Amino acid sequence: MKYVDEFRDPEAVRRLVEAIRRMATRRWTLMEVCGGQTHNLLRYGIDEALEGCIELIHGPGCPVCVTPVETIDAAQELSLRPNTILASFGDMLRVPGSHGTLLSSRSKGGRVAVVYSPLDAVEIARERPQDQIVFLAVGFETTAPATALAVQQATHYGLDNFSLLVAHVCVLPAMQMLATAPDHRAKAFLAAGHVCAVTGFAEYDEFVRRFRLPLVVTGFEPVDLLEGILACVRQLETGVASVENCYARSVRREGNLAAQRLVEQIYEVRDTPWRGFGVIPRGGLKLREEWQRFDARQRFSATPEVAACATECPAGDVLIGRIRPTECPHFGTRCTPDSPLGAPMVSTEGPCAAYHRYRVASHAGK
Numbered sequence: 518m519k520y521v522d523e524f525r526d527p528e529a530v531r532r533l534v535e536a537i538r539r540m541a542t543r544r545w546t547l548m549e550v551c552g553g554q555t556h557n558l559l560r561y562g563i564d565e566a567l568e569g570c571i572e573l574i575h576g577p578g579c580p581v582c583v584t585p586v587e588t589i590d591a592a593q594e595l596s597l598r599p600n601t602i603l604a605s606f607g608d609m610l611r612v613p614g615s616h617g618t619l620l621s622s623r624s625k626g627g628r629v630a631v632v633y634s635p636l637d638a639v640e641i642a643r644e645r646p647q648d649q650i651v652f653l654a655v656g657f658e659t660t661a662p663a664t665a666l667a668v669q670q671a672t673h674y675g676l677d678n679f680s681l682l683v684a685h686v687c688v689l690p691a692m693q694m695l696a697t698a699p700d701h702r703a704k705a706f707l708a709a710g711h712v713c714a715v716t717g718f719a720e721y722d723e724f725v726r727r728f729r730l731p732l733v734v735t736g737f738e739p740v741d742l743l744e745g746i747l748a749c750v751r752q753l754e755t756g757v758a759s760v761e762n763c764y765a766r767s768v769r770r771e772g773n774l775a776a777q778r779l780v781e782q783i784y785e786v787r788d789t790p791w792r793g794f795g796v797i798p799r800g801g802l803k804l805r806e807e808w809q810r811f812d813a814r815q816r817f818s819a820t821p822e823v824a825a826c827a828t829e830c831p832a833g834d835v836l837i838g839r840i841r842p843t844e845c846p847h848f849g850t851r852c853t854p855d856s857p858l859g860a861p862m863v864s865t866e867g868p869c870a871a872y873h874r875y876r877v878a879s880h881a882g883k
């Protein structure tokens with residue numbers, strides 16, 4: 518614990534908050550694009566400690582939240598087919614589609630298995646040759662290497678009963694879309710440390726050059742987050758816009774080359790629908806031609822993807838930072854963690870879940 522304690526040290530946190538307050542000559546608006554960071558900013562009260570000095574707005578950093586309704590619909594449909602098991606991370610089970618959730622599919626007899634890794638789904642496929650196992654492959658660049666590895670493993674074992682329902686998304690194209698939006702307000706970005714641990718951060722150079730927006734790679738502990746915020750403010754106050762790495766203990770400029778090679782071998786980028794955003798050019802991944810036999814959509818002629826969002830949840834406005842979760846008319850009333858209307862209230866990385874947990878539930882318990 519000593520290693521983590523160092524990055525939660527109250528005295529270090531106090532000094533960093535003071536340094537940020539001293540340095541900022543105006544109220545700067547910063548955006549983080551990582552659900553884990555969103556939760557920790559609220560959990561540790563960093564947003565409140567910097568109130569009046571820094572406005573923190575939350576970007577589309579929760580992959581569960583941006584998984585399209587139609588992907589949930591397709592997953593539900595597959596789970597209800599005979600001799601088919603839909604395997605998924607637990608977070609996805611309560612994400613609403615057009616006709617309920619994967620949990621509600623279970624209650625209708627659908628077969629849904631919760632797994633902790635795509636490799637667990639490969640194991641199920643080995644143990645149950647009589648069933649088709651479909652893994653719901655969601656997530657940013659952080660989870661794509663593991664699903665790529667699952668495809669390799671399934672090939673190694675010669676499995677013809679394993680496939681992926683691919684819904685992987687890529688962070689940078691979404692940031693580019695945000696930066697070109699006419700009403701975007703972020704003056705600098707905190708980039709997600711765990712994504713950059715895989716991708717590196719060289720690819721952000723062009724983004725920073727093009728938009729003149731500082732970008733700082735940041736970790737997850739309070740000291741990490743505040744160091745990232747301080748670096749953003751320093752750049753903004755001095756009129757600089759560059760890529761800076763404040764998470765050097767985990768992130769190298771070139772990233773994890775082995776993971777990148779693995780992803781590159783199995784996937785290629787494609788224009789991809791994001792929930793609440795529409796189609797983002799080059800915003801996600803698809804299986805390469807030579808791996809199409811692992812594509813569940815093709816194997817089962819599952820529901821085609823479209824970009825429409827058919828729910829009453831204004832997730833897009835929240836995930837683009839246009840409104841805070843608490844400004845959604847359904848927040849805490851019709852939409853709660855026990856009865857969510859949208860994915861941002863379900864996911865452990867969702868911004869609405871974060872506000873409910875750290876600004877409603879915890880205050881109610883005081």
Ligand code: SF4
Nearest residue numbers: 830845852859862869
């Ligand atoms: S509070 Fe609920 S309905 Fe509103 S944006 Fe969040 S998840 Fe959607």
